[in-house]
Each structure stands twice: as structure tokens, then as C-alpha cells.
Amino acid sequence: MPRRNKPLPGAIAAWVAGACLANHCKMRQIPLFTNFMSALFSPYTLHGPDAALVLPNRIVVAPMCQYAAIEGQANDWHLMHWGNLLNSGAAMFTIEATAVVPEGRITPACLGLWDEATEVALRTHLHRARKLAPEVAVCIQLAHAGRKASSAVPWAGGQLLDSAQGGWSILGPSALPQLPTEPPPQAMDRAALDRVCDAFVLAAQRAHAMGVDAIEIHSAHGYLLHEFLSPIANQRVDAYGGSLENRMRFPLEVFAAVRKAYGGALGLRLSASDWVEGGWDGAQSIEFARQLQALDCSFIHVSSGGVSPQQKIALGPNYQVGFASDIRRAVGMPTVAVGLITEAQQAEAILQAGDADLVALARAFLYQPRWGWQAAAALDGQVAAHPAYWRCLPRQAQSVFGQVSIGGR
Numbered sequence: 001m002p003r004r005n006k007p008l009p010g011a012i013a014a015w016v017a018g019a020c021l022a023n024h025c026k027m028r029q030i031p032l033f034t035n036f037m038s039a040l041f042s043p044y045t046l047h048g049p050d051a052a053l054v055l056p057n058r059i060v061v062a063p064m065c066q067y068a069a070i071e072g073q074a075n076d077w078h079l080m081h082w083g084n085l086l087n088s089g090a091a092m093f094t095i096e097a098t099a100v101v102p103e104g105r106i107t108p109a110c111l112g113l114w115d116e117a118t119e120v121a122l123r124t125h126l127h128r129a130r131k132l133a134p135e136v137a138v139c140i141q142l143a144h145a146g147r148k149a150s151s152a153v154p155w156a157g158g159q160l161l162d163s164a165q166g167g168w169s170i171l172g173p174s175a176l177p178q179l180p181t182e183p184p185p186q187a188m189d190r191a192a193l194d195r196v197c198d199a200f201v202l203a204a205q206r207a208h209a210m211g212v213d214a215i216e217i218h219s220a221h222g223y224l225l226h227e228f229l230s231p232i233a234n235q236r237v238d239a240y241g242g243s244l245e246n247r248m249r250f251p252l253e254v255f256a257a258v259r260k261a262y263g264g265a266l267g268l269r270l271s272a273s274d275w276v277e278g279g280w281d282g283a284q285s286i287e288f289a290r291q292l293q294a295l296d297c298s299f300i301h302v303s304s305g306g307v308s309p310q311q312k313i314a315l316g317p318n319y320q321v322g323f324a325s326d327i328r329r330a331v332g333m334p335t336v337a338v339g340l341i342t343e344a345q346q347a348e349a350i351l352q353a354g355d356a357d358l359v360a361l362a363r364a365f366l367y368q369p370r371w372g373w374q375a376a377a378a379l380d381g382q383v384a385a386h387p388a389y390w391r392c393l394p395r396q397a398q399s400v401f402g403q404v405s406i407g408g409r
Contacts, residue, residue, distance in 0.1 A: 039351035040344065041381025044091075044358060046214060046298045046334065050263025053137055053213055053298075055091035055358075057381065058351060059372050062301070062338050062362040063094040063141040063216070063269075065110060067153040072102060072112025073121035079129050086133035088365055089372020089383035092358075093136055097143035097218055098122075100199040104144035104224070107153045108166050113142070113203045123210040134384035139214035140207045141269060142258075144196055146224030147172035147185040147233065148306075171196075173227050173234040173241065173250070179309060187236070193250060196224070200254050204262045214265035214298070217255055221306030225251040226271050229288065230280040230307045248288055256295050267299035267336070268292060272323035275304060275311040282326055289331045300327060301336040301360060317346065325355035336360050344375035376400045 039058065046053040068077040085093050099105040099112040112118045126138065145151075150167040151158055160182050161167030171192060172185035188196070204215055219225035227233035228250045234241050240250050259266055272285040289300055302324035305311050313319070320339035328335040337356035341347055347359040365371050376383045377397035390404045 038348060038379040038381045040348045040359065040379055041376060041383075044334075046265040046267075048262075048264040048266060048298055049259075049296055051265070053265040055137060057089075057091045057372075057383065058358045059090040059092075059347070059375065060139075060301075060336055060358050060360040061085050061088060061090045061093040061365050062360040063096045063218075064362050064366065065096045065106065067107055067109040069109055069111045072099065072105065072110070072114065072118045074111060074118075074125040075121070076125070078111070078122075079125045082126060082129035083132045084369050085365055086129055086136045086138075087386060087389070088369055089376060089385070090365070091137060092139055092214065094139040094141055094216060094360075095122075095126075095212075097141050097145075097223075098203070100142055100144055100203040101196065103149060103168050103171065104146075104196070104199075105149060106143075106145045106223075107151050108161070109153050110145075113140075113206055114199060119206045119210065126210065126212075132386070134386055136384075137213040138211075139216055139265075139267075140212045141216045141218050142200055142203050142207070143218035144199075144224040146170070146222075146227045147176070147178050148222050172224070174236055176233055176235060178222065193240075193253075197250075197254050197257050201257050201261045204258045204266075208262055208264065214267065215258070215262060216301060217258060217266070217268045219251050220269040220271035220301075220303045222271070222308070223306070225254060226280075226307055229284070230274055232274055232276060232279045232308050244284055244287060248291060251288075252291055252295065255292060255297065259295055259297075265298040266296070267301055267334075268297060269301040269303060271304050271306055272302050272320070272327070273304045274307050275313045276308045279308065282323055285323065286327055286330045289327045289333060293331055293333045297333065299334040299336055299358070300324075301338065302327060302356075303338055316340065317342070318350065321350055321355050325353075328354070328356060334358070338362065344378040347375065348379055373397075373400055 041057045044055045044058050096111055101114050147170050149170045150161050152161055170185040171188050175184040175187045177184045229247050234247050239246055272282055274280045304320050305313050317340045321337045324335040324337040334357040336358040337350055338360040341361055342364045350356055372383050377400050382402045385401045391406045393400055
């Protein structure tokens with residue numbers, strides 16, 4: 001456990017001060033000298049109607065596309081990648097955006113969970129990876145890419161593929177392309193809406209059957225459900241377009257259908273702002289969060305952007321944390337903050353300031369796969385590690401794995 005009865009470390013105090021200034025709060029709200037116990041390394045519980053998921057710390061590995069699947073099926077790249085990040089010290093690891101139908105993939109190399117073959121491949125490799133790591137909660141992000149589907153992998157340009165390049169017909173709420181030079185997607189009719197909603201439910205049932213601990217529905221980054229929310233991509237004139245109530249209707253229908261089929265921790269990834277004048281924004285995000293809360297949403301993972309090339313994002317450390325904070329304070333539901341969070345003290349300050357309940361990192365974990373260990377060393381916390389790694393700790397961080405012992409002769 002973290003040591004008590006000592007001042008808040010100077011680096012953390014600096015981050016807390018910055019967080020307070022950014023939120024226009026007074027320093028007396030977060031005492032700098034106290035019986036310090038790391039918030040980042042305190043437990044947290046995500047609730048579902050049928051089950052609660054207890055996390056030993058507040059660190060989440062955010063979903064990161066690997067573009068390594070074959071026909072949607074996981075393979076040995078995923079085994080290596082998942083095994084690596086299950087040994088990261090995070091309390092929960094999130095599997096990348098996983099398409100619920102083949103045409104919902106971002107690229108031909110994206111992971112899927114839509115039939116027996118994709119289910120068997122994902123289950124087999126996930127079970128193998130989990131055997132090589134301490135017990136860690138696994139979340140899966142279920143997704144449909146909408147009008148951003150049928151793209152080349154990023155290192156091949158990431159642009160829309162035509163049929164000659166292995167692409168396919170794409171769907172969207174309206175016949176509006178992502179880029180003005182692209183052919184438009186097909187506007188979804190009632191039958192298409194029903195097929196996609198049913199596919200989310202079936203994928204959730206498959207994920208639950210293979211022992212996944214939590215599910216996150218992808219409604220961010222310009223993909224299908226975000227497209228329905230945003231007036232930039234959704235210009236329908238039926239019950240699914242126009243007013244905020246109508247634009248929220250399909251994402252809420254999908255969430256409600258999945259919630260009916262799955263009683264565990266179920267959250268949603270949200271782009272809280274389009275970063276475009278007249279687009280989706282923070283106020284609409286708060287109302288959407290209220291509607292999700294009424295449907296027993298366990299958490300909201302707060303990101304931003306992705307629906308328009310006209311976006312103007314003010315990049316910088318913590319650049320999305322304010323959105324998570326606003327939703328948490330207005331709605332009172334658990335939030336996950338993400339976006340250029342790279343340092344342990346930075347993550348600690350976000351939690352100390354009450355801006356989020358959990359902190360997620362993505363690329364930082366690719367660069368430093370043991371980020372959780374390093375954060376524990378910096379904040380006097382503890383993480384679980386595979387016994388094969390117990391002897392690796394430097395002298396100044398011997399308590400990171402708790403009371404462990406190594407013998408030999």
C-alpha cells in the first residue's frame with residue numbers, strides 16, 4: 001500500500017495546482033500537504049445491473065487499432081500485443097475497435113466479432129494472452145465505422161478504398177461523404193438500422209460468452225454512431241435526424257438493446273466535441289450522457305473530434321479532460337479521461353481534482369508498455385506482475401509489486 005503521513009510530492013503538487021487553475025478552483029480545495037494516498041492507485045468499481053467490476057487502480061489502456069487482423073480474425077500479433085499490455089500494470093485493458101459486421105471495419109485489416117470464425121479467433125488468442133499475465137479486467141470496444149469504413153491502413157495513406165483496391169460499399173446516416181472528393185455513403189434505411197443494432201447485440205453476447213469483463217460501445221471519432229449524433233454528418237429528415245432528440249435516437253437504441261442483452265459493465269466512447277462551429281458540442285454531450293445514465297450506462301470514455309476534416313483541435317496535455325470533467329460534474333456518472341496524458345503525476349492530478357474517475361492512455365502504452373509499473377514507482381503505488389518479472393525492479397522501486405520473494409541457490 002502507499003506510504004502515509006508525508007507531503008504530497010512536489011511534482012504532483014505542481015500538476016494539482018495547474019489543474020486547479022485550469023478549472024478556476026481555489027487551492028484550499030485540494031490540500032497540498034496531507035496524508036497522501038495516490039488516487040491513481042486506489043480501487044474503483046464499475047457497476048452493471050447484474051454485476052460489478054472492481055478495478056484495483058484507475059489506469060485504463062485505451063483501445064488502439066492494430067490493423068493486423070485477417071478477415072476480421074485475431075492472430076499471433078494480437079496475442080503478443082494483448083499479452084504485452086495485460087502485463088502493463090493497468091487495471092483494465094481495452095481491445096481495439098472491433099467491428100460488429102464486415103462492412104463496419106475501418107480497414108480490411110481491422111478486428112471483427114461477427115461470426116463463429118471471428119469469435120473463435122478472438123477467444124482463443126485472448127485466453128492464451130490472459131494466461132501469460134496477472135489477472136486484469138478486459139474490456140472490448142464494439143464498433144461500426146459508418147462512412148469512414150473501407151479505408152486503407154494508415155501506413156498506406158488511410159484513404160477510402162474502391163472495390164478494385166479491396167474496398168466495399170459504405171453506410172451512413174445521410175448520403176454525405178467524409179471528404180468532399182469522395183463518393184457518398186448509402187443512407188441507412190429502416191432495415192439497415194435494424195441489422196446494425198442486432199449486430200451490436202450479437203457481438204456483445206459473443207464477447208460476454210468468451211469472458212470479457214466490460215464492453216464499450218464506440219460512439220466517437222466520426223464513426224457510425226457519432227455520425228448520427230453530429231449535425232455535420234446527419235441531415236436526415238425522419239425520426240433519426242434534425243433535433244437533438246432525433247439525432248440521439250439511434251445511438252440510444254443501440255445502447256439500450258445491448259444493455260438489455262448484457263448486464264455487466266457497459267460504457268460508451270464519446271466524442272464530446274466535433275471542434276467545428278455548429279457541430280456536436282459539450283452541451284449536447286451532457287444531455288446525451290443524461291439519457292445514457294437513465295439506461296444504466298456504467299461509464300463514459302470521453303474523447304473528441306473525428307467527424308469532419310474542418311475540425312480545429314486545440315492540442316496539448318489534458319486537452320480533452322475538461323469535457324470529461326464537465327460531464328462528470330453535470331451528470332454525476334463515471335467518466336474516463338483520455339488525451340495526451342503521459343505522466344503519472346499528470347494522471348494523479350486529474351483524479352485529485354475530481355475531473356474524472358479513471359484515466360486512459362493509448363500511445364503512451366505502446367511506447368512504454370510498463371507505464372503502470374513506472375507510475376506505481378512514482379506515486380508509491382502497487383501493481384500485480386507475473387512472477388517471471390518479480391526480479392526486474394530497480395533498488396529504488398522494490399515495493400511496486402508488493403510483498404514478493406525470489407529465491408535461488
